[in-house]
Amino acid sequence: MTVTPTMKLPGGKDAKPENTRAAGGRESNLILGKARTDRPSREETEAAIRTLLLWAGDDPDREGLIDTPARVARAYEEFFAGYDADPVEMLNRTFEEVEGYDEMIVLKDIRLESHCEHHMVPIIGKAHIAYLPKNRVVGISKLARVVDAYAKRFQVQEKMTAQIANSIEDVLQPRGVAVVIEAQHQCMTTRGVHKTGVTMVTSRMLGAFRHDPLTRREFLTIIGNPASSVGA
Ligand SMILES: [Zn+2]
Numbered sequence: 428m429t430v431t432p433t434m435k436l437p438g439g440k441d442a443k444p445e446n447t448r449a450a451g452g453r454e455s456n457l458i459l460g461k462a463r464t465d466r467p468s469r470e471e472t473e474a475a476i477r478t479l480l481l482w483a484g485d486d487p488d489r490e491g492l493i494d495t496p497a498r499v500a501r502a503y504e505e506f507f508a509g510y511d512a513d514p515v516e517m518l519n520r521t522f523e524e525v526e527g528y529d530e531m532i533v534l535k536d537i538r539l540e541s542h543c544e545h546h547m548v549p550i551i552g553k554a555h556i557a558y559l560p561k562n563r564v565v566g567i568s569k570l571a572r573v574v575d576a577y578a579k580r581f582q583v584q585e586k587m588t589a590q591i592a593n594s595i596e597d598v599l600q601p602r603g604v605a606v607v608i609e610a611q612h613q614c615m616t617t618r619g620v621h622k623t624g625v626t627m628v629t630s631r632m633l634g635a636f637r638h639d640p641l642t643r644r645e646f647l648t649i650i651g652n653p654a655s656s657v658g659a
Contacts, residue, residue, distance in 0.1 A: 462510035472500050506542060509579030517572050518598035521563035529602075531642070533557040534570045535650045543614045544581035552610025552626070554578075555650040558595055559602035559635050559642070570595075584610055584629050592631035603634030605646050 467475075473496035480487040480495065487495070534556045541550040554574045577590045592606040607630045616623045635642045 469500060472503075473497055476500065505579075506540075507579055507581070509576045512572070512576035512579070514573045514576040514594045515598055517569045517576065518565055518595065520569065521565045521599065523563050525560070525564050528564070529560060531557055531559055531645060531649075532564065532567075533646065533649050534567050537571050537574050539574055539578050539608060539610060541578035541580070541582045541584075541587060541610070543612055544583055546614035546618070547581070548613040548617065550578075550582065550584060550610050550612050552608060554591065555605075555607045555646075556591065556595070557603075557605040557636070557646045557649075558599060560599070561601050563599055565599060584608055584612075584627055588629040588631050592633055596633050601634065603632075603636040603639075603642065605633070605636040605643070606631045607647075607650060 476496040476499045477487045480492055485492060487493070535553075537554040537556065539550070539552045539554045542548065543550050556570050556574070573591060573594060577587050577594075588606050588608050591608075592604045595601070595604045595606075607628065609626050609628050611624075611626055615621075615625060632643060636646060637643070
């Protein structure tokens, strides 16, 4: 079976990763992790959450809901902490004394928690990252933190996949980068078409992972080849 670096979308639509990159450009503002500074106050935010409770048809002044706007605001600080994270700074802390190690480095099954930017509901899944170092390697926890830096924002899976790969490529300048994300979208499972058990798989392959089928296959074998189980 040949696994090509395309993204399998629900419904069988294929999208080339290049499209994601072209559509969003390099998104240098996002890669730098800069959040807007003109955010509303905590008070305004809690008032907006209270409005949502009213709009759903409930009474925000009843005992069970009275502290909910404050709790939701605190939860949002966690869900969207990525806007205050700087992936470039994380990846810049590299070390070079690796005795010439130049083989593939893979971090697989990284828990991923994000939110769909269309419905503001969770996207839950896992990310797999590989790179072929040129001179510098980065601590593996940094790769996991880069996933969080992009996941903890309002996202679409295709864009998030490209952003993670692009930032690793830009900062580490390795011989190749591969990112695969497998995730379930609650906007598909709890509303709309209500299809459970559907996993969306996206990938972005750069450098050797794009040009060398053996390198790509080695990576896909290590992570359990998710692309082959979806619509292939
Ligand atoms: Zn959605």
